[in-house]
Amino acid sequence: MAKDKLPKTKGVLNKHLHARTAFLxxxxxxxxxxxxxxxxxxxxxxxxxQTVSRKGQIRVNVDVKRNICKTCNSVLVPxxxxxxxxxxxxxxxxxxxxxxxxxxxxxxxxxxxxxxGAKRQQKKTARxxxxxxxxxxxxxxxxxxxxxxxx
Amino acid sequence: xxxxxxxxxxxxxxxxxxxxxxxxxEERVLxxxxxxxxxxxxxxxxxxxxxxxxxxxxxxxxxSKQKPRPLSAAxxxxxxxxEMPKEQQKYTIYEGLHNLWCGYMRELLNVGxxxxxxxxxxxxxxxxxxxxxxxxAEVEVVRSRCVSRVGIKGIVVKDTKFTFExxxxxxxxxxxxxxxxxxxxxxxxxxxxxxxxxxxxxFEILGEMFQARGADRANKKFRMHYQPDV
Numbered sequence: 478m479a480k481d482k483l484p485k486t487k488g489v490l491n492k493h494l495h496a497r498t499a500f501l502x503x504x505x506x507x508x509x510x511x512x513x514x515x516x517x518x519x520x521x522x523x524x525x526x527q528t529v530s531r532k533g534q535i536r537v538n539v540d541v542k543r544n545i546c547k548t549c550n551s552v553l554v555p556x557x558x559x560x561x562x563x564x565x566x567x568x569x570x571x572x573x574x575x576x577x578x579x580x581x582x583x584x585x586x587x588x589x590x591x592x593x594g595a596k597r598q599q600k601k602t603a604r605x606x607x608x609x610x611x612x613x614x615x616x617x618x619x620x621x622x623x624x625x626x627x628x
Numbered sequence: 629x630x631x632x633x634x635x636x637x638x639x640x641x642x643x644x645x646x647x648x649x650x651x652x653x654e655e656r657v658l659x660x661x662x663x664x665x666x667x668x669x670x671x672x673x674x675x676x677x678x679x680x681x682x683x684x685x686x687x688x689x690x691x692s693k694q695k696p697r698p699l700s701a702a703x704x705x706x707x708x709x710x711e712m713p714k715e716q717q718k719y720t721i722y723e724g725l726h727n728l729w730c731g732y733m734r735e736l737l738n739v740g741x742x743x744x745x746x747x748x749x750x751x752x753x754x755x756x757x758x759x760x761x762x763x764x765a766e767v768e769v770v771r772s773r774c775v776s777r778v779g780i781k782g783i784v785v786k787d788t789k790f791t792f793e794x795x796x797x798x799x800x801x802x803x804x805x806x807x808x809x810x811x812x813x814x815x816x817x818x819x820x821x822x823x824x825x826x827x828x829x830x831f832e833i834l835g836e837m838f839q840a841r842g843a844d845r846a847n848k849k850f851r852m853h854y855q856p857d858v
Contacts, residue, residue, distance in 0.1 A: 511724060
């Protein structure tokens with residue numbers, strides 16, 4: 478008699494941790510916007526967010542991750558706790574794909590840099606899939622398969 | 629016919645008489661001494677391994693130096709990031725945080741506006757409550773070995789390993805040790821239309837069992853313990 482396997486859990490695993498990170502981010506943002514200075518609890522909540530995500534092995538949402546300073550864990554609100562600038566180091570700033578968004582933290586002075594003009598390379602799996610398709614297609618057009626040798 | 633003279637000898641013959649050219653060619657070109665210098669010995673496998681290892685290490689170090697590092701505790705202290713500034717010690721600021729926290733708790737317990745859970749039991753949600761984040765909870769000290777602490781009520785603004793920092797309605801920040809203390813907090817339920825106001829969910833925390841940092845509690849396993857005294 479084979480035991481019936483439990484049906485796979487649908488929905489999010491570790492739902493409570495996801496709820497927690499969401500709450501922590503909201504709370505940290507609320508405190509940076511409403512508190513008069515960006516210190517104390519907001520930073521603590523930011524660092525808690527990092528710790529919880531690491532301990533629970535869950536991925537933080539990309540937007541959330543980019544909005545938190547990696548050095549001091551403050552929430553980066555443009556114009557308030559952070560400066561957003563576009564930098565282009567190409568010759569004469571002519572190349573639009575050399576645009577880099579530099580987000581500076583006002584509290585600790587660290588920087589985050591995001592290439593915004595450049596096109597992102599495809600993921601490796603997607604690339605290898607494409608090449609394999611190309612290689613399988615091209616010879617079939619030109620060369621007909623040699624007849625099988627009889628044994 | 630004899631073989632043609634080699635090119636070197638022809639060249640020499642342009643400057644010297646043929647006998648001298650032949651002699652020079654013989655002595656200085658054909659029999660030119662070739663000095664052999666011993667080259668450095670091939671490095672041993674051990675040395676090679678060491679070299680590659682060192683190179684890799686150096687590369688990794690260079691890379692890791694570019695990474696943003698978290699602020700050190702000393703730096704945080706010098707920047708004054710660890711303590712709460714005076715102008716932020718206001719209960720009204722943290723009321724908003726408390727509201728956020730209530731929403732979070734309702735979501736956890738599945739009793740929110742869209743929640744379906746009819747009632748909450750210790751077996752079903754005890755673990756979730758125990759591992760929940762307490763920043764923003766409005767707690768009240770209900771039992772304590774230190775009598776003067778009983779009755780302190782306020783919003784948790786810091787959850788350290790051994791204490792709760794609580795801001796009271798009178799804008800005072802109080803450090804309350806978790807040891808020998810029992811805390812009570814409430815989660816108000818949302819009032820649905822056409823319903824009477826529901827009583828809030830009330831929970832009590834044994835501070836003794838709660839002695840872990842907030843983030844560490846996230847996936848800590850809690851066990852039943854016999855709590856002899858409070």
